[in-house]
Amino acid sequence: MPGQVIPGQALAAGPEPKGFRDWMAGCSNTWSCTALSVPGDAVETTAYLRLERPAGPDGAASLVLRLRGEWKKPPMAVQLKLDGAAFPAGGKAMPVTADSDLASVTFQPAEIAAFIEAARKATKLSVAAPGLSAEVSLSGAVAALLWIDEQQGRLNSTSALIRKGSGTSVPPAPAAPVILAKPASGSLSDKDSKALAAALRKQIAQRDPDQCEDGELTTKHDTAWSLDGKRSLVSLTCSLGAYNASNAFWIVENGAVATAKPVSFTRSDESEKNVLVNGEFDPKTGRIDYFARGRGIGDCGAMGGYAWIGTGFALTGFSMMGECRGIGSDDWITLFSSEVRTAK
Structure with a gap:
């Protein structure tokens, strides 16, 4: 519909x-x-x-x-x-x-x-x-x-760019999906946020020591937010480079890190689907934006976003550029767009 x-x-x-x-x-x-x-x-x-x-x-x-x-x-x-x-x-x-x-x-x-x-x-x-x-x-x-x-279904029509014809029927544009973003409604103190992230990092290291780099430069960026009265979103910095940082996101219920679930990002190119490059969460909007740079000047790579909808994170936008030739990110080809509304 x-x-x-x-x-x-x-x-x-x-x-x-x-x-x-x-x-x-x-x-x-x-x-x-x-x-x-x-x-x-x-x-x-x-x-x-x-x-x-x-x-x-x-x-x-x-x-x-x-x-x-x-x-x-x-x-x-x-x-x-x-x-x-x-x-x-x-x-x-x-x-x-x-x-x-x-x-x-x-x-x-x-x-x-x-x-x-x-x-x-x-x-x-x-x-x-x-x-x-x-x-x-x-x-x-x-x-x-x-x-x-x-x-776009324009072949042999009067509105075609190249192969024009006498046809006048052109399919209507599909409506963009509407995403109801839910801002984070709970609250975590800085101390509790760091403690929850540290506990999860320790749990992840026990499961798979190679999944997330463990060092002073990465752990200092770990943080957590209360999504609601029950669930928290935790971000662990798993690798840190010159212009890219890989962030793994997890959902923790009632502080139980042993049963933490990885967030599923549908367009993640990483082997772990809960990882975004340079991913940043804004608790006021409930949205995560990311920008994976193909090189330092940011003229290639992928960027997009997700929104918390109460059951998971839904894709809100995605664009990419595979050629590192000086094309600004505003001009990259958009492959997904949506209308994002804030849930009341």
């Missing part, structure tokens, strides 16, 4: 993004799809295109060009060319909005349509401004957009 409240675990996230030569594409559980060009390696200025389109008859595509470089002053405008031909026609400069080292060029609807049409034959988009030059490969772009058309 559209918009229904999910009582248990949220629906699983969709498949991982699909590669198309120098492009990739992926869709979420609501059929909202994203296509990204993959920047070249070891370039002076990182440049990539991101097209996003919601599902449904009224889903309009958006297209943005991102530029990231080490400039003292970001460009105010850029000149674009498709295989040497000025784009848009007439060669007008495209305005730029900038935030620190990231500059963005937003295409208008008419420019998006013209770009997609030109991309059928063009091989690269060239970007130029005083002191700046970059290129975006269009190899695979048409295949990626055609795949999005197929996922």
Whole structure:
């Protein structure tokens, strides 16, 4: 039922993004799809295109060009060319909005349509401004957009990006699942929190000494929260690296660590499904957010979140980027989204 409240675990996230030569594409559980060009390696200025389109008859595509470089002053405008031909026609400069080292060029609807049409034959988009030059490969772009058309049921319709036709029927977008997040309602003093975490760590070490690293740097981050009058959530730091920490989460009832149960996270890539990388719990919202960095600058990896719903933790969001090429986390491909509400 559209918009229904999910009582248990949220629906699983969709498949991982699909590669198309120098492009990739992926869709979420609501059929909202994203296509990204993959920047070249070891370039002076990182440049990539991101097209996003919601599902449904009224889903309009958006297209943005991102530029990231080490400039003292970001460009105010850029000149674009498709295989040497000025784009848009007439060669007008495209305005730029900038935030620190990231500059963005937003295409208008008419420019998006013209770009997609030109991309059928063009091989690269060239970007130029005083002191700046970059290129975006269009190899695979048409295949990626055609795949999005197929996922959204637009093939041979008037709203298709690539394979247009006379059809006007497009499936509606599935409603995002509604997750009722329950804030932590109990309370634990800092002393009791540390004591419960220490007792659980000792219990886990007896079960499997290799499951969780035991040292001063890891144990000092251990903590616990009272979810309600009966159950507590315990976080143990099991490994600590330069930019990633692995956190294992457990549910303990009535302080009985011997019967502690590991939390089940549906999208965890770890061998232990109760482990999240850089996972942080906010007791005020009942939510855990995590950001697993593929490398220190955070331009690849996976991120998402879960919410306590009274019986377990339900997935609230998930996005990922498998290529470490300077793509900011805000532009990663979303594979799962939801509407999170706070339970009263």
